[in-house]
Structure formats: C-alpha cells, structure tokens
Amino acid sequence: MKISAEKQKEMLWTMLLSRRFEDELVELCKVEGKIPGMTILSTGQEAVGSGACAALEPEDVIITNHRSHNHLLAKGAEPNALMAEIYCKRTGCNKGKSGTLHLAVPEVNAPCTSTVVGAGPPIAVGQAFAQQYKGEQRVTACFFGDGAAAEGSVHEAMNLAALWRLPLIFICENNVYAGAQRHEEHTPVPNLAVRAAAYAMPGETVDGNDVLAVYLAVQEARERALAGEGPSLVECKTYRCRGHGETDPQHYQPREEICSWLEKCPIPRLRDDLIARGVLTAADYQEMEGRAESIVMEAVRFAEESPYPDPEEALEDVLA
Amino acid sequence: MKISAEKQKEMLWTMLLSRRFEDELVELCKVEGKIPGMTILSTGQEAVGSGACAALEPEDVIITNHRSHNHLLAKGAEPNALMAEIYCKRTGCNKGKSGTLHLAVPEVNAPCTSTVVGAGPPIAVGQAFAQQYKGEQRVTACFFGDGAAAEGSVHEAMNLAALWRLPLIFICENNVYAGAQRHEEHTPVPNLAVRAAAYAMPGETVDGNDVLAVYLAVQEARERALAGEGPSLVECKTYRCRGHGETDPQHYQPREEICSWLEKCPIPRLRDDLIARGVLTAADYQEMEGRAESIVMEAVRFAEESPYPDPEEALEDVLA
Amino acid sequence: MQKLGMGQAVNQALREEMHRDPNVFLAGEGVGVSIHLNPMFPTHGLLEEFGPGRIKDTPVSEAAIAGLAVGAAEAGLRPVVEIMFNPFFTLASDMIVNHAAKLRYLSGGKSAFPLVVRMKSGAGIGAGCQHSHNLEAWVAHCPGLKVVMPATSADAKGLLKSAIRDDNPVIFIEHMGLYFAPMPVPVDEYTTPIGQAEVKRPGTDVTVVTWSGMLGVAMAAAEKLAQEDVQVEIVDLRTLVPLDKETILASVAKTGRLVILHEATRTGGFGGEVAAVVMEEGFHHLKAPLRRVTGPDIPVPASPPLERFYIPGDEQLVAAIKEIL
Amino acid sequence: MQKLGMGQAVNQALREEMHRDPNVFLAGEGVGVSIHLNPMFPTHGLLEEFGPGRIKDTPVSEAAIAGLAVGAAEAGLRPVVEIMFNPFFTLASDMIVNHAAKLRYLSGGKSAFPLVVRMKSGAGIGAGCQHSHNLEAWVAHCPGLKVVMPATSADAKGLLKSAIRDDNPVIFIEHMGLYFAPMPVPVDEYTTPIGQAEVKRPGTDVTVVTWSGMLGVAMAAAEKLAQEDVQVEIVDLRTLVPLDKETILASVAKTGRLVILHEATRTGGFGGEVAAVVMEEGFHHLKAPLRRVTGPDIPVPASPPLERFYIPGDEQLVAAIKEIL
Ligand SMILES: Cc1ncc(C[n+]2csc(CCOP(=O)(O)OP(=O)(O)O)c2C)c(N)n1
Ligand SMILES: Cc1ncc(C[n+]2csc(CCOP(=O)(O)OP(=O)(O)O)c2C)c(N)n1
Ligand SMILES: [Mg+2]
Numbered sequence A, B: 001m002k003i004s005a006e007k008q009k010e011m012l013w014t015m016l017l018s019r020r021f022e023d024e025l026v027e028l029c030k031v032e033g034k035i036p037g038m039t040i041l042s043t044g045q046e047a048v049g050s051g052a053c054a055a056l057e058p059e060d061v062i063i064t065n066h067r068s069h070n071h072l073l074a075k076g077a078e079p080n081a082l083m084a085e086i087y088c089k090r091t092g093c094n095k096g097k098s099g100t101l102h103l104a105v106p107e108v109n110a111p112c113t114s115t116v117v118g119a120g121p122p123i124a125v126g127q128a129f130a131q132q133y134k135g136e137q138r139v140t141a142c143f144f145g146d147g148a149a150a151e152g153s154v155h156e157a158m159n160l161a162a163l164w165r166l167p168l169i170f171i172c173e174n175n176v177y178a179g180a181q182r183h184e185e186h187t188p189v190p191n192l193a194v195r196a197a198a199y200a201m202p203g204e205t206v207d208g209n210d211v212l213a214v215y216l217a218v219q220e221a222r223e224r225a226l227a228g229e230g231p232s233l234v235e236c237k238t239y240r241c242r243g244h245g246e247t248d249p250q251h252y253q254p255r256e257e258i259c260s261w262l263e264k265c266p267i268p269r270l271r272d273d274l275i276a277r278g279v280l281t282a283a284d285y286q287e288m289e290g291r292a293e294s295i296v297m298e299a300v301r302f303a304e305e306s307p308y309p310d311p312e313e314a315l316e317d318v319l320a
Numbered sequence C, D: 001m002q003k004l005g006m007g008q009a010v011n012q013a014l015r016e017e018m019h020r021d022p023n024v025f026l027a028g029e030g031v032g033v034s035i036h037l038n039p040m041f042p043t044h045g046l047l048e049e050f051g052p053g054r055i056k057d058t059p060v061s062e063a064a065i066a067g068l069a070v071g072a073a074e075a076g077l078r079p080v081v082e083i084m085f086n087p088f089f090t091l092a093s094d095m096i097v098n099h100a101a102k103l104r105y106l107s108g109g110k111s112a113f114p115l116v117v118r119m120k121s122g123a124g125i126g127a128g129c130q131h132s133h134n135l136e137a138w139v140a141h142c143p144g145l146k147v148v149m150p151a152t153s154a155d156a157k158g159l160l161k162s163a164i165r166d167d168n169p170v171i172f173i174e175h176m177g178l179y180f181a182p183m184p185v186p187v188d189e190y191t192t193p194i195g196q197a198e199v200k201r202p203g204t205d206v207t208v209v210t211w212s213g214m215l216g217v218a219m220a221a222a223e224k225l226a227q228e229d230v231q232v233e234i235v236d237l238r239t240l241v242p243l244d245k246e247t248i249l250a251s252v253a254k255t256g257r258l259v260i261l262h263e264a265t266r267t268g269g270f271g272g273e274v275a276a277v278v279m280e281e282g283f284h285h286l287k288a289p290l291r292r293v294t295g296p297d298i299p300v301p302a303s304p305p306l307e308r309f310y311i312p313g314d315e316q317l318v319a320a321i322k323e324i325l
C-alpha cells in the first residue's frame, strides 16, 4: 500500500466530517423552513469526494455539482461558512445568493458549482485550459453523476479535453440513480468508463465505496495530467443511500438494495481496515467522531446565529 | 457478391446524376447572383449517399445535413424541384424558403434537413421513435459529418437511440475536414466508429469511396434495426474534394491530398468494376451519362424559367 | 366544479388527450417514475395508466428530448415533452428555436410540427437562479412558436388540451407556485382557445396586464385598491403568442392607464412588447405614463429574504398604480 | 483616419488587446485556419501572429467553447470566443446564460467572468433562417451579461477593446453586412465606453433609435427626409445592456416622436424595451404614437426577394416616420 497513514486518516476524517455534517442536515430539513431549497446529500458516497480530494493538492481545482457537500468539505471548505450558506445566511460563503445548490468556495479552489446537470465538465475544460495556458503544475478534477453522462456537454468536454491533452480528471460518481431513473434507464452501457475510449483517453471503473481505490485512481490520473498526457475518466461505482433530495420518499428504490449498500458503507469499511492494520485505534476514531461532532455543532450554531441578508443585498454582486 | 446487378447500376446512376448535378452547380456558382447562399457540394463523396440510400426502401426516412444534394438525389428527389429550390425559385421544393441549405423533400421521406451541425441525429431519434411507436417496418438513416460528431446533440441522440433500441442508422460521412479543420483537430480518435461502443451499439468503419461497401454496411444495419436490435453506427471514410463551400479556396487542403483522392473517385471505380464484371457495357455507361446530362439540363432550364416568389409570400408557411 | 391545483389540471388534460388520441405520448426526465410521489404533480399516475410505451422516461438529455419531439411530430405523432425547469430550456433551445419553429417554414409548408413543450417556471422555491429563471420572453421572440402561460387551473387544462390539438409547436409554461393552489375547474370536457386573453377582473381606473403566477398578485392588489375606491381591470394574457392585442387595447381604451406586471426580470421582458403594442395602437387613449412591475435585473437569489425581494408583490403593484393615477 | 470594414476593425482590436495582455486568447471554429482567406474577416492573420497557443481552433462544440470561456475566465484569463452565427448561440446558451451570467452572483461576488462572446448576425447572405436570426433580445434579457452591437467600424474597434477589458461577460454581436463596408477608424489607440449610445445624426422632428446594421438604413431614410425638410435624429444604441436611457430620453424630449428600427423580428424584440422605457420615463414628451420598423414575425427566408422583404428598408422607415409626423 503506497498510501501514507496520514493520508488514510485524512480520508477517514473527511468522510466522517462530511457524514456528520449531512446527518445534521437530515435533521435540520425536518424543521419546516429552516433549510431553504432542495437539500441533496451524499450519504454513503463519501469515498468518492474524500478519496479524490485526498489525491489532489490544495492548488488543484475541483468543479462539482448539485451533490457537492462531501466534495467541498473534503477539499477543505470551512464548515461554518458552508453551513451558513446552506442556511442562506449572510455569513454564508456566498452571502445567501447560492444556498445549498451552487456552493462556490474559491478559497479552496472550488470556484464554481453548477446544478445544471452536465454543466461542470465544459467549465472544468476552461479551468484546465487556463492551467495549461499558464504552464502551471496543477490539475482540475470534475465531479459529475451517472445521469449527467447523458448530457451532450459532457461529450463535448471530454472530446475537447482529450484533444488538447488538458490536465483534467473526469470523476463520474455513478450512484446508480439519476433522479428516479436507474442507471440502465439512462444508458445501455453498464460501465461508463468505457466512454473514455471514445476520446482515446484512459478510463477506469473503481469501487466507489473503497476510498483507497478512488484515491489511487485519481492520483494516477493526476500524474498523467501533470506529465502532459491529458485527461482521464475515473468512474466510481457507489450508491445513493438517501433520496435524490431530502423530500424524495425513495419509493422506487428497493429497500433491500438500500440496506445492502448501507452495509458497504465506506466509513466503517476504512475504519475497520485501519484499526486492523494498526494505523488507527478505536480511541483515535472516537476522538475523530467527537471532533466532527463539535465542528458540526459549531457550524450549526454559527449558521443559526447569523443574520439573513437584508433584502436589498439581492441587488449586489451581479456585475463586477 | 450479394448485390443484384440492378442495385449496382442504380448506385452508379445516382452517383453519376449527383455528380453531374453538382458539376453544373459549380459552374452556376461562378455567375454572380445566380445561386444564392452557400453552395456546399459532395463531389467525390457520392458513394456515401448513393450506397446508403440504395440499401433503404422508399418508405425509409433519411435526415440529412448541409451537404445534402447527393443524399437527396439518391433517395429519389425530383431534380427539377431540387434545382429550382437551389435557385430559390417559387417552383422549388420548398418555395424558395430554404434554398440550397435545408432542402426538405417529404415526398421521398427526406422530411427535414438541418444545417445546424449535429442537429440531425436528435431529429432522427424522433423519426425512428415514431416508426417504433407505430410498429412500422421501416427505419431512419441519419447522415452527419465527422465535424458534427463533436456536437453534444450527437452523443445524446446515440445514447437515447441505443437505450430505446430505435430503428436508426447513424451514417457518419467522414470526409477528413470540418470547415478548415482536419479530422485530427476535432478529435483524438482516428475512427469515429469506436464511439459506437460508448453506447453498446455496433460500429463499423467502411471505405466511403466504395459504394458497395457502404451499401452492405447500411443494409446490415437496416436488418438489425428492423429486427428490433436497435441502432448502428456506420462510419464512411471519404474525402471532401472541393472546398467546404464553393467560395472556399481550399488553401489549407494539400494539393497532393486532393489529387490522390480524386484518383479514388467512387464513380469510375464502380463503373470499371461493373464493366470488368460484365454487368455494364461502355455503351450503357454512355447512355447513363447522356441521361444525367439531359436531366440536369432540364432541371436548369426549369429553374431558370421559373419565377421567384413574390415578396409577400415570405409571410406564408410559418404556422400550420 | 372540481377544485384542482394546476398540476392536477395539467394531469387531467394529459389524461384526457391521451385517451382521445393514441398519437399523443409523453417524454421527459421522470415523467413516468418520479421522485415526487405526489398527486399534485402534473404527470402523477400516468405511467400506471398508459404504460411505458407512451410515458417515456428519458435520460438527462434535453437536446435529445426536444429532438425526439421534433422528429416524432413531423412523423405524425403528437409529442408532449417536459423540460423540467425553465433555465434548462437553454439546452433544448436549438431544437425548439432552430428546428421546431423553423422546419415547417423551411419545408415551404409541407411539414407540420404538432408538439408541446411543457416546462416549470417561477421563483419561490428557494432553489436559486439555475432553477428559477423565467425565460418566456425568449420563446415569445421566435416566429413559429406559440407560447401559453396559464394563471389558473381551469385555463391550464383547457389551454393544454388546445395546445396538444394544435398543429404547431406550443411552449406551455407552468408556474410551480400554482401546483398547490386548488382552483375551480369545470368537470365537463372543454378546451380554451389559444390566443385569447381574459379580463379576470373588470375595472375602470387602470389596466393591469399580467400572466401566469402574477395573476394572484394582481388580484390581491386590486382587492386592496378597491377599498380605496380604485377599480383595477386585470387582463390575464394566458397566451403570449399569438398576443390578443384587442383585449389589451380595449381595456386601455376604457381605463387610459396601464401597468404591466410580470415575474421575469425587467430588461427585455415581455412587458416591453405589451408596452410597444399599446404605444403603437393605443397611444391616444393613454392618460398617464406606463409602469412595469417586474423582477429586478438580477438572477433569482436563494436566500428567502432575497428571493422575496425578487418576486414582485402586491404592495409594489399598488404603489406603481398610485404613481400613475 | 484609416478606412476599415467592421471585420478589419475587430481584427485590429483583437490584435492590439492580445499584444497588450497575454491573458487574452481566442477560441472558436476556424478562428485560426479559416475557409475564408480574406483580410476583411475578423480573425484573419491572427494565427500567424500569435500562434496556436493563443488562437485556438476548436471542434464544432459550441457548449464546450462557451464552457472553455467560463472556466478560463474564472481562472484569470480573458477569453474571446466566437460563436459562428447567432442562431448557434442556442447551443452555447446554457453556458452563457446559466453560468457566465450567474456564477459571479452565485459566488456572492467572489468570482469574476471576464469573457467576450463574439458572434455574427444579420440577414442578407441568402443562407436562410438557421444562419440569419438576430437574437440580441435573448441576451439582453439576462442579468449578468453586457450586450454590445456596434454599427460602425470605429465603434466596433473601441467597444471590443472595452469588452475585452471589462470584468464581466460581454456579448459582442457583429453584423456580417458591415464587414465589407469600409468606414473611418482612428489610427491612435482608443477605447469606446460600453453603455453609451451616440447620436449619429442630430435632428429635431423625430427620433429614430436603432443599432447594428440598421444604422445605415436609418441614415438613408434621414437623408431622404431631409430633402422634405424633416430633420431626423438618429440614436445609435451601440450597447443594449446597460442601456443608455439618458441619451434616448434626451432625444425624445427634443423631438417628441419616436420610431424604433431593428432587424430582428418584431414580437418580443428589444424595441419593446426601448418603447417601455420611453413610455415610463418620457411619456410626457411624446406628441404621437410610437412606430416600430422591424423584421416581420417570420424566419429569415433564403430566396432573394423574400429575404429583401424581410430586411427593414429605408422606405419602410420613411413611411413609418411620416405616419407619426
Ligand atoms: C440540465 C438539467 N436537467 C435536469 C436537471 C434536474 N436534475 C437534477 S439532479 C438530476 C439527476 C442527476 O443525476 P446524476 O447526474 O446521476 O447525479 P446524482 O443526483 O445521482 O448525484 C436531475 C435530472 C438539472 N438539474 N439539470
Ligand atoms: C452548430 C453549428 N456550428 C457551426 C456551423 C458552421 N459549419 C457549417 S458546416 C461546418 C463543418 C461541418 O463539418 P462536418 O460535420 O465534417 O461536415 P462536412 O462539411 O465535412 O460535410 C461548420 C462548422 C454550423 N452550421 N452549425
Ligand atoms: Mg446518479
């Protein structure tokens, strides 16, 4: 295993933080009017964002989508500002303009999030192009869903990135569902990684609940990108354990399917592995849980106590 | 060879007619103001439309693009009405509303032509869906260029057609150029037929200057479609012997390249083959040439003598 | 009279037209199996009733969905396709604007494209500007399209039935806020003609021209002003294209004053068209300047106080009316 | 003064700005190697001068081209991308409207998107409605975008330079008919501010508000009317967003009469916005009804007599002016 103990603990930590953060949102969403808009969570999929972001450096860029909380926390976004934005408060990272759906955290090089399905990849092309144009040693990683793979924009982006050998990593988070439609209702192709061949780029399908596998695949793709060998496609097979959003009753998701995937949860999986390998103790883990708890509670407190923006602030920030 | 003599002669004939028709357009375009708009020709590529349409039945539908004359003539479009439309006369098949670029000939099941690159495939999906929905025994064939393959709409159409197993044949006419850009400036993939695997459909690259090869590939795809096995992708490798349009000086196309492809011209190739195989005599061919000549001359006469539409006719045909 | 939300009214129209005409089919993202298990939503229960052959769930591919409609319509079917939220119309816009709207003309009148594109519009859901962005002005600026934007459940049902029977492409825009507001809908079969505005409240002092979700705001303002003895006449356009100029001009001829109310952003909104028509053909009736009450020129923000600020309210309308009385 | 067609003026602006700022790059279909070997075209010779690292020929992928601009702009570059013809803007419209225009707002002002989208517009080339379709009204209806539509070569050069230096997304629409009309352009370095209309001809009797290719039509009509002692004032908007209301209103205050002239189709065209602004803020100056002279509500037809019928001409403008004198 070429992954340092530190890195492995970092991944466990960001998964745990993300889960605790979103579990809190599950509860908050039950309170009428507390969390505006559509709250969309990553529960059970945390290995994707946490594995990928661990393989990236701070200067690397990520472009994410509507299911962004885990990606952003794993990239280092400040939980208070994130939670306050999800609450739509003035102290949120986007002053309440975005809310939960389009969180932008340029401070950690997560500059734009689009909730238009499939819109991330073309924007990521632009980011990666800028990196290439300026001769920088950094890369862009773009998260998108299995549903997004059916959008024309994703095709255009992959073709252009491959053509220009841009330092770009396409990370397809295949969680079986897109809205209420299953993967096989979106495409006849079981593994989306085969699409890579359509652009002469490497494509790999990894176990998206195995954070170390995700890490290794993204790390390799990053090295190729930095070496000027162009983009890669990494498909991470995982599962959407909650509904599309928090108002989705999941009537179309078989109960057994959900249960079987809950058992494959990436957090205990890595935890048990690390404990078994002696990298982590049960006490370490408890400490982590406690830390996540207090960070999330502090974020909630911060968000709760923060003011809403004044109505007229709506007029600000349209133009530079 | 499982292709009847009749079929082979039909293909030679439609290629010849198309060439003669377009050679006349080359000359007409030199007369200022005679042919409005952008005149875009298929010279040297006739094996694609002629081979494909010969494999289709009259009830089958084609959707074509800006480079449509050969496709339409091969599908049986009436030359007088076509020429008159290219002249933008009232007697044209679209009353002068279209001109050369969006010729629509529903009479021969060529109901819409789009000059928006990549727009044909989604429309073809709709046509093929209607055929499936009504339980008809007919198929849709959609012509598009190598450049068009980079459009997102083509990806969406292929994915949907494959998912729903629509009776659709995607015919990619790869003539090396898209505008002034060569194939390798559009995509890193040498053979676009590999894209078929991205949708779990069969894909084949054929010699697009071999009309019999095109015929056979399309015939096979048609049979699959009729059998309910879904769409296919047939890539026909050919070459754009003239400029993108008639005002293009071809400064970026190497002379030797053009010359070498002119030598591979599909018309003499099939002619010589048919004569060698005793299917055709030199006299038969001369007769064909004469017939093409008189049909084209008649079409020009018809177009020349036809009136332009009255200005106010512009207001008609917007709504049903 | 039954009482239905607009989603239910749309649902009835779809149901009735699908029973009437086997060529009608539905396609879109989640029109069959939906994340909403809610009878207030437009396509609820249709999959069970008509089966997957006619209720087509699609991949997330707006261009292909629209292309499906264009091609199938030309081939004789009557597609009703859904673009989930108005901002995603951008992704379908080439197919609709350059194809659905133009291919008949380009064919010299030989082909027809009887299709309906349904989409949801409106702010107020806290989802922000990539879900809430009213773009009716775009489609209203495209010859070859009809544009329908009902404000009541009854109109939605009657107009959608007309849209499905129309031989032209019709853009049918539903305001999400109206899905949950039960309103009376006739029980017997009826259609509502496309291209006719309706005076939803008669008055003598000022004309308010509005459509879609803003009708309620106009009604509330009129109610308030009635208490001050100002009689507001409310013209609900219902159809933006073709525009019923007669009804607008007749009202302005009576009142001499005009306020246009729409939720879309101001600059370049369809209110401009109404203003121009009145200024061209009703100028001599006008006793006062025009007012437009619209969304401000900003993207729709997510935060509740900001979003409320965005959405035009009855107080703004009352103030605007008073300015020109 | 040099005499340049608008394409040449655009070319000079691109060249100068690329020399000035290494972050400026160009991308689009054929912006490097083009099928036109013609110095009258905007990107002629730039590949030779700046090389393929900064002049990027792209695949035929309008969404990716626009996405490239959005992402690169956020990352600190200054992309100038080309969408070949205005109708193909549909294919880029999600990236521009839902992203370039909104992502700054969504970031709470943290990010900026300094990009320029150039596109060709205008009828008169016989190519029909999928190449000729003026959609400036679409982009003018999207908060977060600036919209520039020059009518002269000098304005094109100065405004494009300003657009490239602007920290916001700017839609820059060139009229193809002006590429081949040499017009004077100052030789010394200059920029023209975005957001300022210009009175291109002073007059006292009637105001004509126009932009882009229609300025020539307005000038010709004014010339004719001058012979009948009617003095037409011509306001060339140059920028649709932000709209220079002051210049429009000052002119209408002087003349009391307004005709709006644009090439785009009438219903929902940007003329409506101008009408509404004048009716809101200049009503009391108006002595007569408004007239709009525009393309009719049809797709642009290919046949020359039909296409000429489509394009508004000076005789139509003269007639419209006389109606309200
Ligand atoms: C262009 C567009 N179409 C439709 C939607 C509505 N929508 C939001 S998420 C979603 C499903 C996306 O599925 P996937 O890409 O697999 O991501 P996941 O939600 O599974 O993470 C859809 C259809 C949208 N936001 N954007
Ligand atoms: C959406 C769109 N973008 C750009 C163009 C301009 N254009 C016309 S043809 C063409 C090249 C098409 O190349 P290809 O698909 O290979 O067809 P070919 O011309 O070689 O037959 C381009 C870019 C267009 N018509 N539509
Ligand atoms: Mg998914």
Ligand SMILES: [Mg+2]
Residues within 6 Å of the ligand: B145, B146, B147, B173, B174, B175, B176, B177, B178, B179
């Ligand atoms: Mg080609």
